[in-house]
Amino acid sequence: MAVAYICLPDERVLHFVPGFVSGRELSRELEWVEACYSRLVKLGDAEMPGELRALHVAEIDPTDHKAFLGAFPSRWTAQQSAPPYSTVDLPLAINSARLVWRWSQGERLGMHTQFDKLSASSRFEKRGQLSSPLTAHGRLGSEFAHLVMSEFPLVYLSDLAGPTYQACAGQRYWQISPRRDELARWWADCAKRGRRTMLIVSGDVQFDEANPAAEAPPVSPPSWPDHDAAALAKLWRVATQVVTIDELAMLLTDANLSPLEYDPLAGPPRLILHDARGFRCSEVAAQDVTAEKLAALLRTVVGTAARDRANQPTGEQETSLEE
Numbered sequence: 001m002a003v004a005y006i007c008l009p010d011e012r013v014l015h016f017v018p019g020f021v022s023g024r025e026l027s028r029e030l031e032w033v034e035a036c037y038s039r040l041v042k043l044g045d046a047e048m049p050g051e052l053r054a055l056h057v058a059e060i061d062p063t064d065h066k067a068f069l070g071a072f073p074s075r076w077t078a079q080q081s082a083p084p085y086s087t088v089d090l091p092l093a094i095n096s097a098r099l100v101w102r103w104s105q106g107e108r109l110g111m112h113t114q115f116d117k118l119s120a121s122s123r124f125e126k127r128g129q130l131s132s133p134l135t136a137h138g139r140l141g142s143e144f145a146h147l148v149m150s151e152f153p154l155v156y157l158s159d160l161a162g163p164t165y166q167a168c169a170g171q172r173y174w175q176i177s178p179r180r181d182e183l184a185r186w187w188a189d190c191a192k193r194g195r196r197t198m199l200i201v202s203g204d205v206q207f208d209e210a211n212p213a214a215e216a217p218p219v220s221p222p223s224w225p226d227h228d229a230a231a232l233a234k235l236w237r238v239a240t241q242v243v244t245i246d247e248l249a250m251l252l253t254d255a256n257l258s259p260l261e262y263d264p265l266a267g268p269p270r271l272i273l274h275d276a277r278g279f280r281c282s283e284v285a286a287q288d289v290t291a292e293k294l295a296a297l298l299r300t301v302v303g304t305a306a307r308d309r310a311n312q313p314t315g316e317q318e319t320s321l322e323e
Helices: 023-040 048-057 062-071 089-108 117-126 128-135 142-151 157-169 180-192 226-235 245-254 291-302 304-310 314-321
Strands: 003-007 013-018 197-201 239-243 271-274 280-284
Touching: 003 023, 003 157, 013 023, 013 142, 013 157, 023 048, 048 142, 062 089, 062 142, 089 142, 089 157, 180 197, 180 239, 180 245, 197 226, 197 245, 226 239, 226 291, 239 245, 271 291, 280 291
Parallel strands: 197 239
Antiparallel strands: 003 013, 197 271, 271 280
């Protein structure tokens, strides 16, 4: 999936073009942006977002814009020309624009139905063979971009690129963590010292294939904080590390560990326990994360000796952990 962004030098986005477009189509979009920019440069910084918003709204079919505002409450009011945006609001707006765009295409193809957020999503998932090829081509998706930019004119590229890619491509926007080398060294050190290793997967936003742009909570929200799990694991002389899903994917590769497979409906495991050789001893799903179940898991995998150490007085325990 291709997405072309037209930005200011500071990477604030004027417009974007989703899909594989012809040279003529891309040229048409660039000419539109150039005409818009010639008006923006005459304004002050405070006036530019409002003017760019009006230009994008003018390119949207009124019926589609009304449906979009019904799916995503507008942040704009007459009293506030450029409201601040949240990176949480942006994916929700992109998802709403995606659903409106799909509904609009259905109307043009003769599938006349009343738009609502839920039915549009389910209907087009069932008719994916019809709508998916359309989303891959430009011009048909230009209104999708105008809908998004009408709510977030001059949004920063770093905030827009991830959720837009997920909405257009239907794939997770994977990012390399700056902790990659640090985590690989940590794993190697644990293995060298012969310590059992526990990875605790954090509750970062999970990717939903049926709703790619929506940054919803995980399917099964954890009921027990990461730091509590880490503290309990350390009492059993288990090395701990809190990671995101992307960091876990990198660590599995760098440490030559077996791939992680899970049921998308249940979501990825919350806790994963390995021994020093890299053998995966156990996994705990998000809905099963409790102190009691983790203690039972550690008791089974780590053994009685570690449990006895965990029950030592605090001073002796801390000395044992430093060995």
